[in-house]
Amino acid sequence: MSRITHPPRDALELTRVLHALSDPVRLEVVRSLAENGEQTCAALDGDRPKSTMSHHFKVLRAAGIVETRGERTSHLNRLRAEDLEARFPGLLQAVLNG
Amino acid sequence: MSRITHPPRDALELTRVLHALSDPVRLEVVRSLAENGEQTCAALDGDRPKSTMSHHFKVLRAAGIVETRGERTSHLNRLRAEDLEARFPGLLQAVLNG
DNA sequence: AAGCTTGTTCGATATTTCTCGAACTAATAG
DNA sequence: CTATTAGTTCGAGAAATATCGAACAAGCTT
Numbered sequence: 677m678s679r680i681t682h683p684p685r686d687a688l689e690l691t692r693v694l695h696a697l698s699d700p701v702r703l704e705v706v707r708s709l710a711e712n713g714e715q716t717c718a719a720l721d722g723d724r725p726k727s728t729m730s731h732h733f734k735v736l737r738a739a740g741i742v743e744t745r746g747e748r749t750s751h752l753n754r755l756r757a758e759d760l761e762a763r764f765p766g767l768l769q770a771v772l773n774g
Numbered sequence: 775m776s777r778i779t780h781p782p783r784d785a786l787e788l789t790r791v792l793h794a795l796s797d798p799v800r801l802e803v804v805r806s807l808a809e810n811g812e813q814t815c816a817a818l819d820g821d822r823p824k825s826t827m828s829h830h831f832k833v834l835r836a837a838g839i840v841e842t843r844g845e846r847t848s849h850l851n852r853l854r855a856e857d858l859e860a861r862f863p864g865l866l867q868a869v870l871n872g
Numbered sequence: 873a874a875g876c877t878t879g880t881t882c883g884a885t886a887t888t889t890c891t892c893g894a895a896c897t898a899a900t901a902g
Numbered sequence: 903c904t905a906t907t908a909g910t911t912c913g914a915g916a917a918a919t920a921t922c923g924a925a926c927a928a929g930c931t932t
Binding site for chain 2: 877878879880881882
């Protein structure tokens with residue numbers, strides 16, 4: 677089903693990453709993933725509709741910030757922390773601290 | 775004329791800063807200011823209309839990224855690097871390196 | 873004063889983004 | 903097989919953003 681694609685490390689673009697992180701809902705998701713590790717989408721909605729969250733995950737994936745392992749019914753999301761660190765050293769940490 | 779206002783250091787918001795930095799034109803401006811220090815708006819347009827650039831400077835100022843000293847005819851812009859560093863340590867550097 | 877320069881503000885249009893319900897897909901549970 | 907669950911996709915409406923010409927303000931120059 678899901679043509680869920682993740683950009684390779686080298687394809688990560690700074691402006692796209694910054695834009696993805698500039699939304700409060702998505703920033704919240706990123707913070708939660710950083711704190712609690714892998715989580716399902718359901719665990720990360722803040723009582724927001726599924727379609728809304730799906731949209732935000734799509735943006736996060738397209739930016740290369742989140743990887744979704746969609747093997748099972750409940751997909752697991754994780755931060756692509758290593759890839760982000762490789763392309764934009766210190767960025768993720770600075771955002772998480774802010 | 776110009777109700778040019780700059781938010782105090784404590785009022786800087788991460789999402790606003792990230793959003794301001796997520797535009798290619800504004801990122802270019804920020805990079806140039808970081809490299810070359812204070813510059814006028816005119817020196818920073820990339821052959822783009824004045825009104826367009828004025829809009830982008832407004833966004834950068836509102837985010838607290840740029841300070842415009844508008845005393846004279848030709849305004850001077852500078853990065854608020856210290857304020858950014860105080861609020862979001864490492865962020866500016868990470869963005870500039872990326 | 874008349875004109876030029878620098879930049880802001882306004883108004884209009886085009887594009888993007890956010891939000892959410894509804895229909896859909898796929899896997900699992902009963 | 904039917905129902906449920908998890909998440910995506912579609913479509914629509916609302917809000918924010920980007921772009922740019924035109925009008926404006928203020929200082930500098932002659």
